[in-house]
Each structure stands twice: as structure tokens, then as C-alpha cells.
Amino acid sequence: MESQMWQANQASQFPDNMPGVQQTTCCIVGGGPAGAFLGLLLARQGIPVTILEAQEDFERDFRADTIHPGVLKLMHDLGLIEQLHQFQHSKMYSLVVETADGPVTFWDFRRLKTRYPYIMVVPQSRFLELLTSEARRYPNFRLVMGAKVYELVQEDGAIRGVRYRTGDTSHEVRALLTIAADGRSSRVCRLAGLEPVKLTKPLEILWFHLPHRSEDTEEDGFSLRFKPGHLIIYFDRYEYWQVGFHIPHGTYRELRGAGLEALRQSIAEAAPRFADRLDTLQDWHQLSLLSVQSAYLDRWYLPGLLAIGDAAHVMTPVGAVGVNMAIQDAVVAANVLSKPLQAGQVSLEHLSAVQRQRERATKIVQRWQKMSQRQTVDGALDRTKPLRLPTHVRVMFRLPILRNMPARLVGFGIWPARMESHLLTPSVPTEPLEEQAGRPV
Numbered sequence: 255m256e257s258q259m260w261q262a263n264q265a266s267q268f269p270d271n272m273p274g275v276q277q278t279t280c281c282i283v284g285g286g287p288a289g290a291f292l293g294l295l296l297a298r299q300g301i302p303v304t305i306l307e308a309q310e311d312f313e314r315d316f317r318a319d320t321i322h323p324g325v326l327k328l329m330h331d332l333g334l335i336e337q338l339h340q341f342q343h344s345k346m347y348s349l350v351v352e353t354a355d356g357p358v359t360f361w362d363f364r365r366l367k368t369r370y371p372y373i374m375v376v377p378q379s380r381f382l383e384l385l386t387s388e389a390r391r392y393p394n395f396r397l398v399m400g401a402k403v404y405e406l407v408q409e410d411g412a413i414r415g416v417r418y419r420t421g422d423t424s425h426e427v428r429a430l431l432t433i434a435a436d437g438r439s440s441r442v443c444r445l446a447g448l449e450p451v452k453l454t455k456p457l458e459i460l461w462f463h464l465p466h467r468s469e470d471t472e473e474d475g476f477s478l479r480f481k482p483g484h485l486i487i488y489f490d491r492y493e494y495w496q497v498g499f500h501i502p503h504g505t506y507r508e509l510r511g512a513g514l515e516a517l518r519q520s521i522a523e524a525a526p527r528f529a530d531r532l533d534t535l536q537d538w539h540q541l542s543l544l545s546v547q548s549a550y551l552d553r554w555y556l557p558g559l560l561a562i563g564d565a566a567h568v569m570t571p572v573g574a575v576g577v578n579m580a581i582q583d584a585v586v587a588a589n590v591l592s593k594p595l596q597a598g599q600v601s602l603e604h605l606s607a608v609q610r611q612r613e614r615a616t617k618i619v620q621r622w623q624k625m626s627q628r629q630t631v632d633g634a635l636d637r638t639k640p641l642r643l644p645t646h647v648r649v650m651f652r653l654p655i656l657r658n659m660p661a662r663l664v665g666f667g668i669w670p671a672r673m674e675s676h677l678l679t680p681s682v683p684t685e686p687l688e689e690q691a692g693r694p695v
């Protein structure tokens with residue numbers, strides 16, 4: 255049993271008089287789904303918590319806009335479901351893929367017993383703003399935008415916080431516990447010497463905007479299209495379309511060599527609905543090449559540090575499950591850690607309990623993503639063969655007893671995390687709005 259314990263009240267840990275040094279109990283690096291959700295859950299328990307987010311705002315292109323039934327249930331439990339639905343959004347109930355053997359329903363949430371049988375498609379910036387503005391109602395919560403973490407504070411063999419920059423100014427935050435929620439290629443994990451193990455070959459996607467037109471309908475909010483040789487995904491961000499165009503690994507140079515017109519034609523084949531606006535793609539600078547490789551940490555923690563979300567296990571876009579997984583890590587971390595944080599004493603045993611409760615579920619989902627990447631994504635991108643699913647997969651989608659498995663896995667994950675009862679009710683009163691207005695961010 256790992257019992258090393260460190261406490262909040264050691265004088266050397268929190269030097270009150272050091273200029274520019276801020277103190278908190280939990281410092282979360284990264285205000286993505288994992289960090290923002292954990293920040294809110296801890297803030298509700300009266301725990302001093304600071305989130306450091308590198309971006310100046312949440313309007314970031316490389317964000318996933320899907321909120322799955324499992325997360326909708328958590329939002330319901332937090333009393334935020336109605337506010338969430340007030341944002342402009344669309345709902346995706348099922349995923350049907352055209353294969354050489356006819357259409358195959360990969361999943362249909364309407365077959366599950368759940369109050370919210372759909373993926374809600376809403377710009378992730380709105381979702382993160384909702385979580386953090388709710389957290390800001392607690393006086394013990396702090397969010398610093400534009401805060402780029404570049405160094406760890408290490409003392410006596412434990413991580414005691416981080417150093418970050420806003421513009422040219424350096425700052426230090428000291429904390430009883432630091433959370434690495436800074437996503438794939440986590441800087442915090444790298445600085446701590448936690449190296450990920452790679453699981454798949456990279457999935458390469460061209461990511462770009464296309465203009466929104468007044469005639470575009472709401473039902474089209476999110477779509478995934480397979481055509482021989484192509485796989486395209488798009489989200490309605492209402493002011494523009496966010497598009498991801500998958501390309502076979504290692505073909506980007508060849509694609510650039512063939513020129514923009516050839517690319518525009520390929521995109522039009524994959525998604526004819528956009529053919530009328532592809533002339534807006536005039537320069538390669540309008541397209542970002544994203545390379546996503548599934549990976550995981552063997553160990554998610556060190557004294558004073560815990561990694562969650564993509565920082566602990568990078569999820570690829572396959573099945574659009576990464577946000578769900580990241581938020582479930584946050585829920586388990588809050589279940590396990592809120593009382594030790596309130597008491598000012600966290601042990602390695604607490605941190606290893608978070609990994610123990612989440613690791614198997616994330617590994618199973620990552621292996622499912624790997625298998626799907628091989629069978630579906632690679633299959634779709636191979637122009638030489640029509641997209642065919644292996645017989646056992648086709649049989650599985652037809653058998654009533656098995657056909658709901660993908661919906662459960664995608665919608666809720668394996669062993670879905672639930673908030674323990676002590677997290678359901680805030681333990682501190684919220685601050686009146688006028689006081690929040692004067693509080694620095």
C-alpha cells in the first residue's frame with residue numbers, strides 16, 4: 255500500500271510572504287472538459303481551487319462539440335441541464351454508416367433506457383463557459399485564462415504547484431495537489447517525467463472552417479460521412495462549420511503536391527452539400543493538420559500530482575468518446591479526493607485509487623477505438639476496396655442482445671462514473687453576483 259502523505263499545513267510548503275506566489279489547495283492545469291468539470295465539483299465542496307488555462311478564451315478550433323448521454327445525466331444531477339439546453343444545439347440520436355452491404359446502424363441511443371437518448375451537439379466553448387461560470391459562483395474558485403504552465407514546483411520529492419506565464423509575466427501557484435488536465439501531449443506530465451505509451455498509429459485529419467449559410471438546417475448539426483476513400487466529420491458552430499477531413503496516415507505531402515483544387519474535389523465527393531462553398535478554401539494556411547495518436551500513461555500520479563483526461567489516456571476522435579471519458583475521470587477524482595482535500599491531507603493511496611477506478615474502463619475504450627480505427631476508418635480511407643465490415647461485427651449489430659453494446663459504450667462508457675452523494679449538494683453557499691463581479695479572474 256502506498257501511504258506517503260503530504261499535508262497543507264507544512265510551513266515550507268506554503269511560504270505566505272513570497273511575492274507573486276499564490277496559494278490554493280488544488281491547482282488544475284487545463285480548462286478543457288476534464289479540468290473544468292473537476293474544478294466545478296471541487297468548488298462546490300468549498301475547496302480552494304485554481305484552474306490555469308493556456309488559451310485566452312474557450313473559442314478554440316480543436317475542441318470536440320459532443321456531449322453524450324452519460325454527461326447529460328451528470329449535468330442533470332448538477333442542476334445545469336436546462337441552462338445547457340438553452341444554448342443553440344442539435345441532437346444526434348443514432349449513427350448509420352453506408353457500407354458495401356447496405357446501411358448499418360452503429361448505435362441508436364433511443365434503444366437505451368435513459369432520459370437523454372442523444373448526443374447533444376453544442377459548441378464546446380459554451381459548455382466550458384457554463385461549467386466555469388457556475389464554478390465562479392463559489393468564492394474559493396479561481397480561473398486564470400491565458401496562463402501557460404511551463405514549470406513544476408518540486409520540493410522534498412513532491413510536486414507542490416506550478417509556474418506559469420501570462421504574457422511576459424511569470425507567476426507561481428503552490429498547491430497541495432496539482433492536476434494535469436492539459437490534454438494530449440501534456441506538458442505537465444512531460445515535466446514530471448510521466449511518458450505515455452503509444453497504442454495506435456496516428457490518425458491524421460485536416461481541420462478547417464467553411465461558411466455557414468442561412469439555408470443550412472439544424473438537423474445537420476453533426477455529421478459523419480463515409481464514402482469510398484473518404485471520411486469526413488462536421489459540426490455546426492452556427493457562425494461557421496467546423497470540418498474534419500480524414501486522410502490516410504503519411505499522405506499529407508502527396509496531397510499538398512496534388513494542389514488545393516484536387517483537395518476541394520475530394521471534399522466535395524465526401525460531402526456534396528459543401529460543394530457550393532469550397533471556393534472559400536484558397537490557401538493551405540486555412541487548414542490545420544492534426545495528428546492524433548492513442549496513448550496512455552502506465553502511472554497516472556506522483557506525490558502531489560495526478561493526471562486525468564487525455565493527459566492520462568489520449569483518446570482519438572473515433573466514436574467521439576474522449577470528452578465523456580475525460581469527464582468521468584473528473585467525477586471519480588472528485589469522489590475520491592474531495593474529502594482528503596478538505597482535510598488538507600492527500601496520500602498516494604488516494605491518487606492510485608483514482609487510477610484504479612478509471613484505468614480499465616479507459617483501456618477497454620482505447621482498444622475499441624484501435625479496433626474501429628483499423629476496421630472502419632482505415633477501411634473507409636482505402637479507395638481500392640468498398641467499405642465492408644467483418645461478418646462478426648455485422649452479426650453483432652443485428653443481434654438484439656448485442657446491438658445495444660456500442661450505444662452503451664459510446665453513450666456512457668464502461669462502468670459509468672456517478673457522483674457520490676456528498677458531491678450532489680454544494681457544501682458552501684454561492685456568492686452574490688455583485689461580489690463575483692469585483693473578484694479578479
Ligand SMILES: Cc1cc2nc3c(=O)[nH]c(=O)nc-3n(C[C@H](O)[C@H](O)[C@H](O)COP(=O)(O)OP(=O)(O)OC[C@H]3O[C@@H](n4cnc5c(N)ncnc54)[C@H](O)[C@@H]3O)c2cc1C
Pocket residue numbers: 283284285286287288289306307308309316317318319320401402403404435436437438441442459461498544546562563564565568569570571573574575576577578580
Ligand atoms: C480532431 C479531434 C476531434 C475530436 N473529436 C471528438 C468528438 O467529437 N467527441 C469527443 O468526445 N472527443 C473528441 N476528441 C477527443 C477529445 O477532444 C478529447 O478526448 C478531450 O478533449 C479530452 O479532454 P481533456 O479535458 O482531457 O483535454 P483537452 O480538451 O485537450 O483540454 C486540455 C486543456 O489544457 C489546456 N492546456 C494545454 N497545455 C497547457 C499549459 N501548458 N498550461 C495551461 N493550460 C494548458 C488546453 O488549452 C486545453 O484547454 C477529438 C480529438 C481530436 C484531436
